Amino acid sequence: MNCIHRILLLQLASLSLVRAADYTAEGKAWWSRVQILADDKMEGRNTGSEGYRKAAAYVAGEFEKFGLKPAGVHGFYQPIEFRVREIQEQQSRLELVQDGKTERLSLSDDANFGLPPDMAPKVEAPAVFVGHGLVIPELNINDLAGCDLKGKIAVILSGGPKEIPGPLKAHYSSTKQQWQALRNAGAIGMAVVRNPKSADIPWSRSTLARLQPAMSLADPKLDDAAGMKVSIRINPEHADKFFAGSGHSNSELLKLANNNQPLPKFPLAVTIGARATVKRTNVPSMNVAGLLEGSDPVLKREYVVLTAHLDHLGIGEPVNGDKIYNGAMDNASGVASILEIARSLTTSGAPLKRSVLFLIVTGEEKGLQGSKYFANHPTVPKKAIVADLNTDMFLPIHSLKSVRVFGLGESTLGNDVRAICSAFTVEVQLDPEPDRNVFIRSDQYSFIRQGIPALAFGFGYEPNSPEEQLHKEWLKNRYHAPSDDLNQPVDKAAAAQFNHILLALAQRVADAPQRPQWNADSFFRRFTH
Ligand SMILES: [Zn+2]
Numbered sequence: 001m002n003c004i005h006r007i008l009l010l011q012l013a014s015l016s017l018v019r020a021a022d023y024t025a026e027g028k029a030w031w032s033r034v035q036i037l038a039d040d041k042m043e044g045r046n047t048g049s050e051g052y053r054k055a056a057a058y059v060a061g062e063f064e065k066f067g068l069k070p071a072g073v074h075g076f077y078q079p080i081e082f083r084v085r086e087i088q089e090q091q092s093r094l095e096l097v098q099d100g101k102t103e104r105l106s107l108s109d110d111a112n113f114g115l116p117p118d119m120a121p122k123v124e125a126p127a128v129f130v131g132h133g134l135v136i137p138e139l140n141i142n143d144l145a146g147c148d149l150k151g152k153i154a155v156i157l158s159g160g161p162k163e164i165p166g167p168l169k170a171h172y173s174s175t176k177q178q179w180q181a182l183r184n185a186g187a188i189g190m191a192v193v194r195n196p197k198s199a200d201i202p203w204s205r206s207t208l209a210r211l212q213p214a215m216s217l218a219d220p221k222l223d224d225a226a227g228m229k230v231s232i233r234i235n236p237e238h239a240d241k242f243f244a245g246s247g248h249s250n251s252e253l254l255k256l257a258n259n260n261q262p263l264p265k266f267p268l269a270v271t272i273g274a275r276a277t278v279k280r281t282n283v284p285s286m287n288v289a290g291l292l293e294g295s296d297p298v299l300k301r302e303y304v305v306l307t308a309h310l311d312h313l314g315i316g317e318p319v320n321g322d323k324i325y326n327g328a329m330d331n332a333s334g335v336a337s338i339l340e341i342a343r344s345l346t347t348s349g350a351p352l353k354r355s356v357l358f359l360i361v362t363g364e365e366k367g368l369q370g371s372k373y374f375a376n377h378p379t380v381p382k383k384a385i386v387a388d389l390n391t392d393m394f395l396p397i398h399s400l401k402s403v404r405v406f407g408l409g410e411s412t413l414g415n416d417v418r419a420i421c422s423a424f425t426v427e428v429q430l431d432p433e434p435d436r437n438v439f440i441r442s443d444q445y446s447f448i449r450q451g452i453p454a455l456a457f458g459f460g461y462e463p464n465s466p467e468e469q470l471h472k473e474w475l476k477n478r479y480h481a482p483s484d485d486l487n488q489p490v491d492k493a494a495a496a497q498f499n500h501i502l503l504a505l506a507q508r509v510a511d512a513p514q515r516p517q518w519n520a521d522s523f524f525r526r527f528t529h
Pocket residue numbers: 330365480
């Protein structure tokens with residue numbers, strides 16, 4: 001069969017999928033899975049919790065029912081050991097010292113501690129504002145040039161110039177990349193002011209998460225923040241406490257950043273004093289992996305990975321009297337989609353050439369830990385993983401007019417998703433908000449770092465549309481809040497339609513004669529082994 005016939009057939013196949021699907025019924029089936037995973041009984045599925053274990057057992061049970069092959073280490077499970085750190089706020093303090101005067105800061109209102117694995121119990125250090133703190137050799141950008149950071153804390157305003165392509169900026173803003181550059185320059189820690197313009201959650205809500213346990217992989221080789229003695233998140237509205245006496249103000253810096261103008265670099269007039277008492281424990285958790293073997297004698301030894309994270313934030317600070325962070329959209333929705341796709345592929349009878357690995361990961365909310373662990377310890381040969389298609393909080397909160405694709409311009413997977421969406425007469429949208437760094441904020445990034453082409457998806461919307469308003473309000477009110485639960489408006493039929501697009505994409509990639517390739521001009525091509 002030649003190429004053109006193949007493409008025609010593929011298109012016909014996806015067209016018939018479009019016609020045959022009963023989105024209302026399938027939307028209900030999808031939602032019934034979300035209802036199980038986001039039930040209060042699952043207690044918010046925090047990494048290492050009993051609720052997470054129950055949810056993982058449900059996923060493994062479904063995989064077994066579908067007839068998938070166990071692809072973990074113990075059956076469907078890939079166990080992972082986590083290190084846990086909890087701040088003891090009563091025995092901790094953060095201070096600014098200037099001209100011999102000490103100002104004690106509020107750990108809820110002024111700033112919070114991040115809790116990197118190497119957090120020191122006591123740090124007293126001068127600080128330097130380093131702009132966006134970006135070091136991007138290929139663009140000759142070095143915000144640290146000329147800054148003396150030896151033994152100091154780097155203070156950073158999140159974001160970066162508009163000219164820098166989104167994925168590149170996202171990559172160099174990742175903890176691993178940014179901290180490596182700062183550490184090489186001699187810094188002992190970092191303090192970040194998040195630009196409210198690109199922050200998904202207002203400070204008043206994000207500060208509630210400060211008492212959540214921080215977790216990292218027990219394997220120190222996989223620690224992105226090695227050597228970071230202190231990590232501070234500064235409330236943008238109180239940042240002037242840090243800038244006092246420096247000759248600069250937070251509003252000036254924000255104005256420059258928002259007008260895309262260069263930021264000054266300057267030493268702070270204050271010295272930062274941090275004492276952190278941290279309770280350290282270990283906890284086990286697990287990924288869940290199931291395999292649908294391919295039918296082609298050669299291509300079956302290659303794997304298309306479909307990922308979604310199962311963990312959420314567990315039980316935390318109550319908001320409006322509710323303390324269970326159910327994570328219905330984040331990301332019971334994505335896990336339910338993967339389960340629906342697995343069900344569909346195992347019952348449709350149409351065999352795929354390549355194998356499909358369904359991978360449900362833990363620790364995403366703790367910094368993409370479960371996917372990072374898998375990508376470093378894959379249960380199938382790493383070189384044989386041809387793509388990762390990740391679904392995280394795709395937000396079916398209105399009808400599906402367009403799919404927003406992260407990584408669209410990076411690999412041939414972009415052509416695949418365009419072809420599928422056009423068969424479904426749904427538009428494809430490039431990431432219009434690169435400063436939210438979505439490309440590095442979910443599990444696809446763990447695969448990208450290993451050289452594996454990947455995409456992530458969400459519901460698209462036009463600027464200044466009613467749909468945009470819905471998304472903004474959702475992020476402000478429900479994202480990482482207890483109200484991301486089962487009592488929220490969801491367009492279930494639209495979710496089913498989205499699932500069909502993802503299914504058709506997985507089929508196309510699994511059946512294609514060639515494995516996906518990074519585009520020649522993609523920055524991420526360099527990670528290919
Ligand atoms: Zn999340």
